[in-house]
Amino acid sequence: MGRGDLTNTEWARLEPHLPVSGQRGGRWTGHREAINGILFRVRTGIPWRDLPARFGSWKTVYERHRRWSADGTWDRILCAVQADADLAGRIDWSMVGVDSTSCRAHQHSAGARKRKPHVPKKGTTPRQHRPDEGLGRSRGGLTSKIHLAGEGGCRPLAFVITPGQWGDAPQMTAVLERIRIPRPQGGRPRTRPDHLGGDKAYSSRSNRRYLRRRRIKHTIPEPKDQRANRQRRGSRGGRPTSFDREIYKRRNEVERTINRLKNSRAVATRYDKRAYVFHGTVTTAAIRLWLRP
Template sequence: MGRGDLTNDEWARLKLHLAKTGRRGGRWASHRRVINGILFRGRTGVPWRDLPARFGKWKTLYERHRRWSADGTWDRILAAVQADADAEGRIDWSMVSVDSTSCRAHQHAAGARKKPPRVPGNDARPGQHRPDEGLGRSRGGLTCKIHLAGEGGLRPLAFLITPGQWGDAPQLIPVMERVRVARPGGGHPRTRPDHLGGDKAYSSRQNRRYLRRRQIRHTIPEPKNQRTNRQRRGSKGGRATGFDKTTYKRRNEVERTINALKNSRAVATRYDKRAYIFHGTVTVAAIRLWLRS
């Protein structure tokens, strides 16, 4: 077992959720070795062609990562691992925080085709491709942004990839709609935390109305301009926003979760051209965080 490879305990928890056969009925070869290679690439950020020979052919690793990113296999594995953790009581629902982080895009991440080529019989091609591929341009160059909801145990519950110039407030609702932790015994999945924390970038009337409708208590500071505008309108401006400094201190948990996620260099710097492949790269890093807990 090399540095960064799955431990026996991690592999025992992961292999329960892996398919035994491929799309044509043949058996997948060496799941553990291939996944270790994908984890190595995510942790180090090396080009696929430069992967060590001990992981096998680089093309096999890339194609499996691309295919599982496209058909949602990585997403299903992440959901299954989260469900296992929730069944064991290892998810801290008392406080879920939202935040975003910018990821610089490498020059190799640019230049994807506007329309992906159609591959006959390829059932692993995503149904839809983003026209922007999740890339935005700013003074620093090409960037993308990860919007994330993290639980109190410093692990990601849900995330969303957008271009780097997109704002945080409009993404709160889409991210919260992605929080769905299945219950092994059946029934509706868990989608609502006890409390939600966020910085002032998430303060908007629409977001607060959404959280009240879902009966989610929240601690989001009100920016000075919003407070001034509310006070200027008098009784029509609505009630003052409640704010608890003690609860707000727990918002550092999502920042630490992002820091742990970006320990994977292929997450901190985006090398993937396609947004769905980069989404898969981030998902693999999230799965590793859940397996290590």
């Protein structure tokens, strides 16, 4: 077993959720070697062609990662691993934080060919395809942004990838809508945390209205300009927002989640041209965090 490869314990958790057959009905061969190659590339950020020979053909490893990113296999595996963790009581629902992080896009991630404007056939468009490829130009150059929700154990529950210049507040709803942890023993999937924490970027009337409608308690500070505007409007400005400083101290958990996720160099710097492949790369890094004890 090489450095960074799946341990026997991690493999035992992952193996039951892997697909048995491919798109054409043939059985997959040797998942463990290919997945170790994918994890090696995600952790180091090297070009696919430079994968060590011990992982087999680089093209086989890349194609498996690309296919599983396109058809949602990585998403289903992440969901299954999270369900196992929830069943074992390893998810801390008492506090879920939302935050975002920018990922500098390498020059090799630009220049993807535009897809044809005609309507594609059913099943030909990747699940996480974005027409803008999740790339945006800001003061720092080409960037992508990962908006995520992390639980108290510093592991990601759900995330959304957007161009780097997109704001945080409009993406909070999209991130929370992606939290869906199945319950293998029966019942509806869990979609709501006990408490939500976020910084001032998520303070908006629409976000607070959405959280109240879903009956999610939240701790989000109110910026000075919003407070002044509310006070200026008097009774029409609404009631003051509640804020608990002790609970807000736990916001560092989502920041630590981002740090753990960006320990993978292919996440900290985007090398993938297609948005759905980069989404699969981030998902793979998240799966590895959930597999660890």
